[in-house]
Amino acid sequence: MKKLVLVLALAAATLGAQAQSAVKAPAGGKQISNELIGIFFEDISSSADGGLCAELIQNGSFEYSPAEQDGWGAGTAWKTQRPGHSLGYIEPKQQDPIHPNNPNYMRLNIERVGHYYDYNGWTGFGISNDGYGGIVIKAGEKYDFSVFMRNPDGVAKDVRIVLTVPRKPFMPGFGRPAEVAAPLADTTIQISGKDWKKYECTLTANADCPNATLQILALTVGQLDVDMVSLFPQDTYMGHGLRKDLVQALADLNPKFMRFPGGCVVHGGGDGFWDTYRWKTTVGPREQRRQLKNTWGYHQSMEMGYYEYFQLCEDLNMEPLPILPCGVNCQGTNGGWGMRTQAQDAAPMEDMDEWTQDALDLIEWANGPATSKWGKVRADAGHPEPFGLKYLGLGNEEKITPEFEVRFKYIYDKVRAAYPEIVIVGTCGPGSHPGNPDYEEGWKFATSLEVPILDEHYYEPNTYFLNTRQYDSYPRDCKTKVYLGEYASKDRKLIDALAEGLYLLHVERNGDVVCMTSYAPLFAKKGTNNWNPDLIYFDNEKPYLTCSYYVQQMFGKSSGDWFYGDCVSFDREDHLLGQSVVLDTKSRKLYVKICNASENGAKAALDLSRFSVKSKATLTTLKGQPEQENNFDVQPIAPVTEEVKVSRKMAIDVAPYSMVMFTISL
DSSP states (O other), X not given: OHHHHHHHHHHHHHHHHHHTTOOOOOTTOEEOOSOOEEEXXXXXXXXXXXXXXXXXXXXXXXXXXXXXXXXXXXXXXXXXXXXXXXXXXXXXXXXXXXXXXXXXXXXXXXXXXXXXXXXXXXOOEEEEEOTTXXXXXXXXXXXXXXXXXXXXXXXXXXXEEEEEOOOOOBOTXXXXXXXXXXXXXXXXXXXXXSSOEEEEEEEEOSSOEEEEEEEEEEOSSEEEEEEEEEXXXXXXXGGSSBOHHHHHHHHTTOOSEEEESOSTTTTOOSSSGGGOOOGGGGSSOGGGXXXXXXXXXXXXXXXXXXXXXXXXHHHTTOEXXXXXXXXXXXXXXXXXXXXXXXXXXXXXXXXXXXXXXXXHHXXXXXXXXXXXXXXXXXXXXXXXXXXXXXXXXXXXXXXOXXXXXXXXXXXXXXXXXXXXXXXXXXXXOXXXXXXXXXXXXXXXXXXXXXXXXXXXXXXXXXXXXXXXXGGGGSOTTOSOEEEEEEEEESSXXXXXXXXXXXXXXXXXXXXXXXXXXXXXXXXXXXXXXXSSOOSEEEOSSOEEEOHHHXXXXXXXXXXXXXXXXXXXXXXXXXXXXXXXXXXXXXXXXXXXXXXXXXXXXXXXXXXXXXSOOOSEEEEEEEEOOTTOXXXXXXXXXXXXXXXXXOOSEEEEEEOSSEEEEEEEEO
């Protein structure tokens, strides 16, 4: 009997917990998208290599080329090393590479290994790499080194792998350094055989160094072929090869989806179709991936490819939103943006089956069983279970020409027929404003096809976001919803962030029309900016977060499925004041957001009578002077969080140039 009572009690407790897991939305609200806030990752401003990707070696595969930048070549980012009076020379080669997609490698011709040791205490002939402006090394941390090598002369060789501090300056008149530098980490591996073989070891650092160098020194005379040099810290985000601090900054935004890999990166933009991003060449073993000229003027190693993008989405519980090219390249090709007639090219229609098959195969790769052709490629990479792809974007910001429309429809119809469950995201061209010819034609075309979601882009001064309420006039019965895929105020001051906050409050109010948004660009590395502003800036050691980042974070942390527009009133009519009340029925959280982008304080009256609010809440406040901004040296703007008491009816003072958010449990 006691056992039965216990079982019934446990069952009752379980049912009670289930009943508490959701709350019914009170009357007076409007159902909205619960995926409003996401992120858009594009490899711009060195966001991937030397950034989000934790690989520490630059041009480790020797694939840099003058086709990418004048003066570049296989030896870019590498230096020859001859410690101990050793002799030899390096020679870029392409005969019998590891894989056709990775044709270049470096041959070390070792003519003499010195009998004397240099000031660091070692000898040999080889090469060194400083990474991306210096390799950051932390004492006690472990670093995984790997390389492909072979002995074309058949002679086994000892090779020393050394992490060292930079060479010290020489003392005047003595011809020797002022101080001898001990290695930070050091090991020796033996290379045998004439065939390519991967060699791996782990280096443990004995000291901190912000600008270390990796040296590969052959200790045996002869020839040595080297390719795919890699150095990864073991301490990456969830062990998946991405920088922990940068991914954590993304996780703290609480994004619901991630769009990738671009942007203009998607369809190429530099020289035509030859450098178009093709996902299939980014998902296999790294030595088999086809590296690419980056649209923004540098090199993409594809260390971070589609597999890594999907893995990141899974790690952060985001919906993946891959964007594929659709047979039309960027109208900005070779300076086309400034031309009277823009330089858009279109693939021949007889080639469109290839582009279409890429889209169909991507869905199979992401969602198919491990026994399917492309599902097996995913499984072989380490992910036997499907990723669960829901969204697929076709095209990015292309000019809406007849050539584009024919090719988009060709792919769109075939994908819909094969995978009707996949939600297609289209594009309405650059400058997505009413009155823009591409915007008007893009919407007309998309609605005729009943494209589920259409991607709009615009970058404007803060006055646009302070004064425009674009989505109030959009039709409510249209089957095509809006994805605001790229937007930002054109500066990084607090007033710009508040302008974006006001606009996002407007978006929440129209969350039945707008289903997704993502600020752009996401990342920029110090000293390599292709665009300004960006949401997160970083160097080799740390990121800094902009004012706009904290506004995005507020909205990311307050996503919900119901909007209430009549719970907050102000003491005056002012277009620089905005508010929203959003309910998340699953988490039983109520979010009240108020933005004041004016120079005057305001009073707000809150009436939350329809909700069963608890007395305690969390208040997050972001405020400052309108011209303040964060940078690498100082970060004056950051949110302040405190526990406060709330009631169903209350009045609050809202400071000038501020945004506040109440998080209330129900």
